[in-house]
Amino acid sequence: MSVKVKICGLTSVEDAKNVSEAGAEFAGMVVFFPKSKRNISLEKAAEIMAALSDNVKTCAVTVSPSKEQVRQINDAGFDYIQIHGRIDDDAYSAAELPIIKAFNVTDIAELDRYKSSEKVCGYVFDAAEYGSGKSFDWSLLDSIKRDGRMFILAGGLSPENVSEAVRRVHPDCVDVSSGVENDSGSGKNRQKIFSFVENARSV
Numbered sequence: 001m002s003v004k005v006k007i008c009g010l011t012s013v014e015d016a017k018n019v020s021e022a023g024a025e026f027a028g029m030v031v032f033f034p035k036s037k038r039n040i041s042l043e044k045a046a047e048i049m050a051a052l053s054d055n056v057k058t059c060a061v062t063v064s065p066s067k068e069q070v071r072q073i074n075d076a077g078f079d080y081i082q083i084h085g086r087i088d089d090d091a092y093s094a095a096e097l098p099i100i101k102a103f104n105v106t107d108i109a110e111l112d113r114y115k116s117s118e119k120v121c122g123y124v125f126d127a128a129e130y131g132s133g134k135s136f137d138w139s140l141l142d143s144i145k146r147d148g149r150m151f152i153l154a155g156g157l158s159p160e161n162v163s164e165a166v167r168r169v170h171p172d173c174v175d176v177s178s179g180v181e182n183d184s185g186s187g188k189n190r191q192k193i194f195s196f197v198e199n200a201r202s203v
């Protein structure tokens with residue numbers, strides 16, 4: 001089966017159209033994290049989700065969300081919640097969507113804690129800095145036993161290196177944000193999104 005593709009950090013309706021037309025399976029939107037240049041409101045996320053094809057699954061991308069933020073995300077129309085950083089007990093209890101737990105290199109050792117969490121349906125393995133476009137040492141993933149949950153590779157992927165990443169890591173899904181942005185660093189680039197999807201699937 002070919003690798004799935006997740007395009008993250010959508011900020012506009014135009015991004016949604018490009019992601020849908022390119023045939024990506026997942027679209028991520030950063031919410032409740034104002035430090036990110038890709039952070040958007042739930043209202044904006046609703047507008048973007050309305051413009052996505054029905055077959056594109058959506059994901060709220062968060063960092064250590066509070067219980068109240070998780071509740072708002074439950075009701076906002078996403079299919080998944082991606083959580084970087086901590087998941088407090090309160091936030092975990094409040095989650096009604098399947099959780100994709102993200103690890104940012106230094107916390108990879110915490111993976112075992114989540115392997116028995118019923119609500120966790122997948123893992124994102126990402127570089128140390130959120131949405132930085134930087135890669136990390138993929139050999140850190142070699143010893144991780146696959147457990148049937150989605151194994152998603154992120155961090156510094158691009159149309160240029162995604163084929164190599166798929167061959168080397170064998171992820172279920174590849175996840176990109178910075179690598180498909182315009183050279184100006186703002187907004188996604190249609191041609192790069194299409195090339196990323198094509199190159200990921202070429203393996």
Ligand SMILES: O=C(O)c1ccccc1N[C@@H]1O[C@H](COP(=O)(O)O)[C@@H](O)[C@H]1O
Binds near residue numbers: 154176
């Ligand atoms: O994109 C962000 O600004 C961001 C903010 C907070 C948490 C995660 C964020 N990005 C996620 O990082 C990976 C990979 O990004 P990149 O391709 O290296 O730029 C992806 O899951 C983004 O959603």
